[in-house]
Amino acid sequence: MSGAAVIGWALRTPLGTTVDDVVRRLLAGERTDGALAAAPLDGSRHARFLGPLGLLALETAHEAVATAGITGSERVGVFAAVGGLRVEWSELVPVLAAQRDDGTGAWAAGLDRIHPFWMLRHLSNNAHALLSADLGARGEGATFGGATAGAQAIASAIRALDAETIDAAVVLAYDTLRGPESLTDLDARGMLAIGPRAAPYDEASAGYVAGEATAAVVLVRDGSNVLARVTAASGADGSPGEPNPATIARVASRVVRRQDRLVVDGAARTVRAADHAERAALAPLVGDNAPLTAITAAMGALGAATSLVQLIAIGELLRRDRLPPIAGLARPSPGALRPIAVPEAADRRAALCISTGAPGLAAALRVEVSS
Amino acid sequence: MTTAVITGVGAASAFGIGTRALFAGLAEGRAAVAPIRGFDARTFPTRVAGEVPLFGDALLARLPPHDPTWDRDGRLRDRKVVFALLAAAEAWAHAGCGAAEHGAALSIALGLEQAFLDDFLPILGPSGFDWATEPSLALPRVRFRSTVGLAAAAVRELLALRGSTVVHASACAAGGLAVAHAASLVVRGAAEVVICGGSDSMINPLGIGGMSRVGAPSPRADDVDACRPFDRRRDGLAMGEGAAMFVVESETRARARGARPLARVLGWGSTQDAYRATAPRPDGASARRAMETALRRAKLTGADVGYVNAHGTGTHLNDPAEARAIRDAIGAHPAVSSIKGAIGHLMAASGAIELAACLLPFERDLLPGTAHHHDRDPAVELDVIGPEPRATRVDVVVSNSFGFGGQNVSVVLGRPT
Numbered sequence: 122m123s124g125a126a127v128i129g130w131a132l133r134t135p136l137g138t139t140v141d142d143v144v145r146r147l148l149a150g151e152r153t154d155g156a157l158a159a160a161p162l163d164g165s166r167h168a169r170f171l172g173p174l175g176l177l178a179l180e181t182a183h184e185a186v187a188t189a190g191i192t193g194s195e196r197v198g199v200f201a202a203v204g205g206l207r208v209e210w211s212e213l214v215p216v217l218a219a220q221r222d223d224g225t226g227a228w229a230a231g232l233d234r235i236h237p238f239w240m241l242r243h244l245s246n247n248a249h250a251l252l253s254a255d256l257g258a259r260g261e262g263a264t265f266g267g268a269t270a271g272a273q274a275i276a277s278a279i280r281a282l283d284a285e286t287i288d289a290a291v292v293l294a295y296d297t298l299r300g301p302e303s304l305t306d307l308d309a310r311g312m313l314a315i316g317p318r319a320a321p322y323d324e325a326s327a328g329y330v331a332g333e334a335t336a337a338v339v340l341v342r343d344g345s346n347v348l349a350r351v352t353a354a355s356g357a358d359g360s361p362g363e364p365n366p367a368t369i370a371r372v373a374s375r376v377v378r379r380q381d382r383l384v385v386d387g388a389a390r391t392v393r394a395a396d397h398a399e400r401a402a403l404a405p406l407v408g409d410n411a412p413l414t415a416i417t418a419a420m421g422a423l424g425a426a427t428s429l430v431q432l433i434a435i436g437e438l439l440r441r442d443r444l445p446p447i448a449g450l451a452r453p454s455p456g457a458l459r460p461i462a463v464p465e466a467a468d469r470r471a472a473l474c475i476s477t478g479a480p481g482l483a484a485a486l487r488v489e490v491s492s
Numbered sequence: 493m494t495t496a497v498i499t500g501v502g503a504a505s506a507f508g509i510g511t512r513a514l515f516a517g518l519a520e521g522r523a524a525v526a527p528i529r530g531f532d533a534r535t536f537p538t539r540v541a542g543e544v545p546l547f548g549d550a551l552l553a554r555l556p557p558h559d560p561t562w563d564r565d566g567r568l569r570d571r572k573v574v575f576a577l578l579a580a581a582e583a584w585a586h587a588g589c590g591a592a593e594h595g596a597a598l599s600i601a602l603g604l605e606q607a608f609l610d611d612f613l614p615i616l617g618p619s620g621f622d623w624a625t626e627p628s629l630a631l632p633r634v635r636f637r638s639t640v641g642l643a644a645a646a647v648r649e650l651l652a653l654r655g656s657t658v659v660h661a662s663a664c665a666a667g668g669l670a671v672a673h674a675a676s677l678v679v680r681g682a683a684e685v686v687i688c689g690g691s692d693s694m695i696n697p698l699g700i701g702g703m704s705r706v707g708a709p710s711p712r713a714d715d716v717d718a719c720r721p722f723d724r725r726r727d728g729l730a731m732g733e734g735a736a737m738f739v740v741e742s743e744t745r746a747r748a749r750g751a752r753p754l755a756r757v758l759g760w761g762s763t764q765d766a767y768r769a770t771a772p773r774p775d776g777a778s779a780r781r782a783m784e785t786a787l788r789r790a791k792l793t794g795a796d797v798g799y800v801n802a803h804g805t806g807t808h809l810n811d812p813a814e815a816r817a818i819r820d821a822i823g824a825h826p827a828v829s830s831i832k833g834a835i836g837h838l839m840a841a842s843g844a845i846e847l848a849a850c851l852l853p854f855e856r857d858l859l860p861g862t863a864h865h866h867d868r869d870p871a872v873e874l875d876v877i878g879p880e881p882r883a884t885r886v887d888v889v890v891s892n893s894f895g896f897g898g899q900n901v902s903v904v905l906g907r908p909t
Binding site: 205239247256268357371479 | 532537565598642645648649655666676699701703704705707761764765767769781785
């Protein structure tokens, strides 16, 4: 599979709102509670159509575009990744307050007071539409949904670049797992950390922290000032929760090249059995001693934003020849791959970044920087 | 050069379950938008929709035999999940798929995951939602009935698919994009077989209520001819629900295994208006480019097109903009129709169900009519087919889907050789 060149990037994460801050804090082994450290600027003219996270995603995308130095045209496409509907419950509560238990008369009992733009605010492709309008980007593009939507968006952008229907692609992703409905679901599946928080790939791993983030990259076929190159793949199986390890390996094999020497940024489910199985599944592809890190250990699980945040953070770390420790790793669990406990020099120029989600979703990126 | 072909199709629409029901309804010039039955819509400003005419256990009874654990997470309570399963099962069987096709990829368009009122009413207290409450429902926890990936997961499980999965969330353009994506995978050699299509259902209080507040549906709340595409008297859309799924593979592979191609997927084009979130470009320029790109990819010109299945929502803004785009990209000569008056606007599944309707010309030399179209808007300078289908042979068909936010996709289908 051919890849694309990254010529601009930006992100907003629980660890920070600049690439520099994120990398510095990753190397310092810091952890956060998963809450974003940023809010969108006030007064956005798009506030009618997007909630705060979507507005932040637009800001992030504009920053990436500015650093890339591209302008919109018919040859620029936008590819968006959204985790799913994140309803502003505060908007619904007064509407639902007068509802009867059996839902009869729902309109007159409150739905007639719902904000006129409530439905429009929850259209899955709003960020795509508004960013396209802001930039004048009239080329091919699409919006993808789900936990691995980021990788899907990257892969689709690369296909369009390869087909030469566009010359530049803006890929943006945003997601939060911190809404009450998501937390309820994650808790029901046993994914959330309860009690003292352990790191992934640790003997005491017992759940992760829900996080949120926005990220954006600008991709071209090739060019000067290339930050990194990326290829992407995604897949799924029928699992109702996390995917089987064989699925992870199958998806990863679509981006790994023969004789690759890779650092691995793992899926970091932070459940002992799942983490162990992931490492065992990847070892035949990357080697038993491949260094293993997990940037989401520092930020929380990021859903659809994971792949883009991995691309940016790991790409910049490789550019600096540094690999971060797994934040909070105290007792590395035995098994394949080598969990990184302290920051170290990077002796390789490429990384395999894995992300997973329910139901049965897996994604892989290959990120490479030049020597 | 690899050619992608459709070898199987499945559908669920207001005409009923199955492609046969869809084709029969279109061939007979019927319209199935009717008073809403799925919930008590008496107080709503729109009270008609294109509902799939089966509910509850009667709908579930149409599913293939399955393990009870299929519904372990309540997924079958979401109609769009059930529609996707029904359509996928039909397409799979229609194409004669079996063990050799389990490696297929999945490219699927899904509607918004949605909150359902009766999920949350039990936990609504005086000061808001009490998220810690354990509701007295079958489901152990309050949650969405359907997350964005659930229908995709259900289809994968049903067909035991092992290939890649892509979930399209580009609103009304998602269905067309899902099929275009499938064809591109096959043509590039990235997948041998792709199961593709779309499913959606918003015929519930929040869906109908939300869209009503936007003002998109026709204000004629009880009129079954609510949607009148390209008609001088049009005043909005009618909501619909359903699904269409396809098996797409290379023509060489299809013929080698004895599968009958139903259509060739010759070209596709995707563009963005980059204009407004709530309105299409009035000049139709980006929609025109989508059609031009699709034809160029198909190595055809407008003169080759015999029929256009329009997006044709029946709104004031879409129809004239699309008409202009069709004239500019293709010409005024092809027959044009929209099936949204007959079955409603299926939202994320609209592109898919309309591509299924585009197989009718190749199956029966019959072009679908435009239900409730009686008095063409003078601004629409096209040969719009009236309510009755038109018997004629065409070899090239274009299907348009133009989504909220200005996402445009056009797909060119060719008669199988």
